Amino acid sequence: MGIIPVIISGGVGSRLWPLSRKKYPKPFLPLGESGTLIGATYARAAGLDGVKTIITVTNRDLLHLTDDAYAAVAASGVSNAFILEPFGRDTAAAIALATLHAGQAHGPDAVLLILPADHMITDTAAFAHGVERAEELADQGRIVTFGIPPDRPETGFGYIETDGGDVLGFVEKPDADTAADYVASGRFLWNSGMFCFSAGTMLNALEAHCADILSATRAALEAAQVSTSGDRLDIGVDAETFATVRAHSIDYAVMEKAENLACVPVSCGWSDIGSWGAMAELAPGDGKDNHAGGQAILQGSRNCYVDARDNLVGLVGVDDLVVVATPDATLVARKDHAHAVKDLFAQLEEQDRPEAVEHRTVRRPWGSYTVLEEGAGYKVKRIEVKPGGRLSLQSHKHRSEHWTVVRGVAIVVNGDETLTLAANQSTYIPCGAKHRLENRGEETMALIEVQCGDYLGEDDIVRYDDIYGRS
């Protein structure tokens, strides 16, 4: 039985708005050349010696994004268990769920490696070496933390005070002077949020330090809806029971109280990419320290980070800025104030702005749709269906739809008819008609949909049948 990585995927990462959105959170951002952060985390986990199974704890609405991200990195010979939360209850509950499941499935000696889904690690070998050392300590009944030797007096992280391999204490985010003292002392490491322990050790710790969280998550797991498919397990945590779980972080609930802690220092090029400022530091610069991605054009500007993958962005005479342009929202922030993007995001939420929730492109289990325009009485979308993708058999009470295929071949159920439509062919779905869209081809199918009606919300849908369990 090798080590069991547990990928914990939660939180929006609102400091990375406008790329991150509530329904498209940080683990799924296409950052860097290696694809998504969660995909890179999965590949890193699957590449560790002896890994046969990986547990992922995530929100159930993010499962199809997770599947896509994992499929993109294609790890062979690894089975997957997905623990699907109906809503977040912080890291103590998430780790309790994973530990309870692993204890049942693999016994109390199974060693778990907790990995946040949205961190970056550039030195995989150093990481793997640290994991080996942690596994030995976990076998000896220790709860192992991974400490990152700090290279700057960062005030955005918690620190672990160590004395050789022993943990003297956890300290919360310090002020600037204290952080500088910490770095100077050499005894303080950043708390990376990665942990390693045996299932039995953690269950004992949860029982000792937050028994209520353990018992409530156990009940939610016992009431879960479980489905298996090949070597894949989906565990849908029961919402009613899970609602009673106290939300608490594993640091507060266990780490600050436990006495059998150990710390493994790892210098593995770790970053939590906590803000656009951190992202900018990771990006290579030109001769003027600018990093200009996409369609950025700079004139007399220095030390700027620009992400213009969708639209042209011109900079004139500016320094030290982060500029991120998406099709519906643009951020302009001073690099050293980039942490305050969180406050801007809070403003957007207060104002119920859709730009806080979703991108113009919304991914679905069958593919995606992109809103091209909304006007009075109409909406225009591009709908893309993956090979094998099949939308639900559905109807609408308030809108008709005009479909024109522009790529691939669509199989369309429209009332009593089934049509095969290639590019440059179209059909009309009258209001109330049962219809369905499917791609049986091997390339992505795309069509342009023009909706007409007095109400055009996504919730005007009656589903009669759905292969993704949404009817």
Next chain:
Amino acid sequence: MGIIPVIISGGVGSRLWPLSRKKYPKPFLPLGESGTLIGATYARAAGLDGVKTIITVTNRDLLHLTDDAYAAVAASGVSNAFILEPFGRDTAAAIALATLHAGQAHGPDAVLLILPADHMITDTAAFAHGVERAEELADQGRIVTFGIPPDRPETGFGYIETDGGDVLGFVEKPDADTAADYVASGRFLWNSGMFCFSAGTMLNALEAHCADILSATRAALEAAQVSTSGDRLDIGVDAETFATVRAHSIDYAVMEKAENLACVPVSCGWSDIGSWGAMAELAPGDGKDNHAGGQAILQGSRNCYVDARDNLVGLVGVDDLVVVATPDATLVARKDHAHAVKDLFAQLEEQDRPEAVEHRTVRRPWGSYTVLEEGAGYKVKRIEVKPGGRLSLQSHKHRSEHWTVVRGVAIVVNGDETLTLAANQSTYIPCGAKHRLENRGEETMALIEVQCGDYLGEDDIVRYDDIYGRS
């Protein structure tokens, strides 16, 4: 015979990119509450005492934009003459064209008032008062300049040195120290580019100082295609002849050499809105000196000017910036470097970027189209047709079109059929079919067009008939 305003409309105004584009230049920008700059100029001219006719000199491709702008300000009882240049030959030629026409139509004593189409004047009464004084001087055979008392040592303008009402000399854009001396002396006024003179006086001056420009423009005007409609005159200057005209500014060609100059100082809230910095100065600020237009959300930012009429723009912790977001391009510039937007624009032109030429919305005589998306083998547009608007009878060699009406009623010629389509009705125009779109209703008609084909350029069009003379 009252004074004859001559509105000179030329130049891109590239410092106001991304709002200004080559084919949508500065006079047509929707700046401020009063609509376009050229519309405001026209209204100001029409409102002067005794004005019966207005001459406009502009590029012929901009005529329909000019018509729209003038229609929006609806000046009654004024007849219009449009002198349509095939291309620009600078201000000496433009003024020569207007003066030659006015001299022929109204005699040598007709007094002309030259007004650049892209300046802003906030105190109309002071302006009108200055014009009255200038008219008296023009009647006495003087070429009158309008000088603006400077309120800052601006290095972007030419200055007029005066001694009471007499002009001692014209000086080009000074350096900062010289400009400061000018302002301190009290003898220097900004050269506003507005002039007043009788036709006879200017014809004599042109003959004396740049006879080649006068004779070549006279030839181009004599070869012009002239059409009249009611009290409207359209004079299409002959391209072949006009190409021989030397391009020169009126300042160099005449003003710096003429001896019968006079200067009328006018304090009329004048601005040439020469850059986004100037635009920002005109805009009212909030408590932190921010001017946030449209969907701008600011967090800890000061002294910023944001134009976010189309998209959400979030600012975090930044000062002294200009941010202008359009659907396809965003500018981020330091306010006091905003003049260098011109250099950014030059970069865009070198790179043949479409964002230098047109907006996603392109205006046509019959209305407008907006490109919503372009992909491999397809393009999606919203097409809007004004009441009474009628596209040419046309066909395409490389594309088919799917039309779905979303507002108003479309009259569609499609091959041998004529269809009447209301919202939620559609038709398919096969490749090669003759077709035409018309709006006979009283509200704007809008449809979504999905083009499919192997080539989707605007130049794939065969026009069989066109009410705007384009076939």
